[in-house]
Amino acid sequence: xxxxxxxxxxxxxxxxxxxxIVIGAILVFALNINLPFVADNTLGIILIVAGVIALIVALxxxxxxxxxxxxxxxxxxxxxxxx
Numbered sequence: 001x002x003x004x005x006x007x008x009x010x011x012x013x014x015x016x017x018x019x020x021i022v023i024g025a026i027l028v029f030a031l032n033i034n035l036p037f038v039a040d041n042t043l044g045i046i047l048i049v050a051g052v053i054a055l056i057v058a059l060x061x062x063x064x065x066x067x068x069x070x071x072x073x074x075x076x077x078x079x080x081x082x083x
Contacts, residue, residue, distance in 0.1 A: 013058030020051030 024047030027040050035043065 013054055013061070017051045017053075017055030017058060020047050020054060022051075024048035024051060 024044040027044030027047065029044075031040060033040050
């Protein structure tokens with residue numbers, strides 16, 4: 001993606017990763033709640049792992065975007081332009 005939409009998606013990926021890590025850390029270290037079908041520590045660890053993966057993917061995409069070169073090529077039909 002080019003333009004502001006691509007930049008928005010990149011920051012959204014980084015932000016999503018950070019939010020998932022924070023929510024997972026809160027569930028693992030700060031809260032002691034009893035969910036009926038899932039252990040709160042397990043859910044927190046899953047969210048932390050998902051956040052780390054989202055953060056890594058966003059940073060890898062940023063690195064690949066930074067190495068991209070854009071080339072514009074103009075072709076003319078007919079005689080060459082006058083000098």
